[in-house]
Amino acid sequence: MYGKDMLDKEVVALDGWKIGKSKEIIFDNSSWQITSLDVELKGNIENELGWDNIPLSHNRLPIAVSQIQGIGDMITLKGTKQELVSILTSYLKSQTPSVQVAPPTPQPGVTVPI
Numbered sequence: 001m002y003g004k005d006m007l008d009k010e011v012v013a014l015d016g017w018k019i020g021k022s023k024e025i026i027f028d029n030s031s032w033q034i035t036s037l038d039v040e041l042k043g044n045i046e047n048e049l050g051w052d053n054i055p056l057s058h059n060r061l062p063i064a065v066s067q068i069q070g071i072g073d074m075i076t077l078k079g080t081k082q083e084l085v086s087i088l089t090s091y092l093k094s095q096t097p098s099v100q101v102a103p104p105t106p107q108p109g110v111t112v113p114i
Contacts, residue, residue: 010074017081
């Protein structure tokens with residue numbers, strides 16, 4: 001597989017939740033190993049998470065290669081939606097320390113672990 005074969009693929013969580021598309025490959029300059037994929041978040045992701053006040057669409061989130069389960073027609077991650085929400089929350093806090101990110105608002109029929 002070539003690096004270009006990993007670009008512009010749909011990125012989905014283990015439970016089928018689509019988060020966006022792979023846009024860039026990030027590698028370590030000293031070891032020449034791929035460390036992560038830059039994933040462009042899909043257009044309505046903040047609405048799905050209940051974070052209407054934080055614009056996320058078309059922002060990019062680096063996903064470590066250790067979080068990737070497989071690559072085929074799409075890139076499947078090892079984590080579920082809830083696990084990825086935790087990663088996304090941590091990433092947002094590290095990028096913008098002044099922004100308070102609230103946990104997602106529970107939606108009818110969806111169980112959110114506390």
